[in-house]
Amino acid sequence: MPKNRNTFSSVTAWRRRALSGAVHRCWRWVQKTGAVTAAHPGGLRFRRIGEGTRLAFPQGTVFGEPWIELGNHCIIGEQVTLTAGLMPDLDLGSDTVLTLGDGVVLGRGSHVVADTTVTIGSDTYCGPYVYITSTNHSYDDPEQPVGKQWPRMEPVAIGPGCWIGTGAVILPGARLGRNVVVAAGAVVRGEVPDHAVVAGAPARVVRSWDPEKGWQPPLRTPAPVPIPAGVTPEQLLAVAELDES
Secondary structure, eight states, rough: HHHHHHHHHHHHHHHHHHHHHHHHHHHHHHHHHHBBBOOOOOTTSSSETTTOEEOOOSSSEEEEEEEEEEEEOOOOOOTOOOEEESSTOOOOSSSOOOOOOOOOETTTTTTTEEEOOOOOOOOOEOTTTTTSSSEOOOOOOSSGGGSSSSSEEEOEETTTTTTTTTOHHHHHHHOTTTTOOOOOTEEEEEEOTTTEEEETTTTEEEEEETTTTTTESSOOSSOOOOOTTTTOOHHHHHHHTTGGO
């Protein structure tokens, strides 16, 4: 290959690397600048957004913010939908419709659709693409398209300390107790007791905690190494932001 062609290829490769680096630096700046916090809410006006809470950029669909309360140190991933009401610009009254407790984590692409009350307890972690809704389609009239029939609404309550796996669906009327584990892809309806593991569609209890016997059926894996004592929510949030520094 002629020398000038090698030189041209080297220059082109260098320019591509430089451009790629510039694009990634620019995108990191956009992500940081576009994130929503209490100090920098952008165009969103939540009823409350707690200290240390962060909505990653780009955000998903967000409306009904005056009826949404976000606790302290929540981590809301990219493209997460948070809505109160059936559509924007409705007057939903004086009460909060959607409440996230302190330390709630919503993974990338998750949806929380609160047409009536939805409460997610403190320190509940949701994997990516979790769907939580207080509204479901009705199909009572066989002659009418399902999408044109008035939906049914029931409140949803998720207790503190739960883990909801990737792609799980929490249906209207669901009431999850404390420290419930929802397996990936599960479809949950009805009541789930404290300290239970549910899986399947529809979800059923596959493991539960007995104060005398422990987990039944017994766990087949060794206990994980716990988070060291004294680690604060701020430190956990800092870990999530390491790739920005």
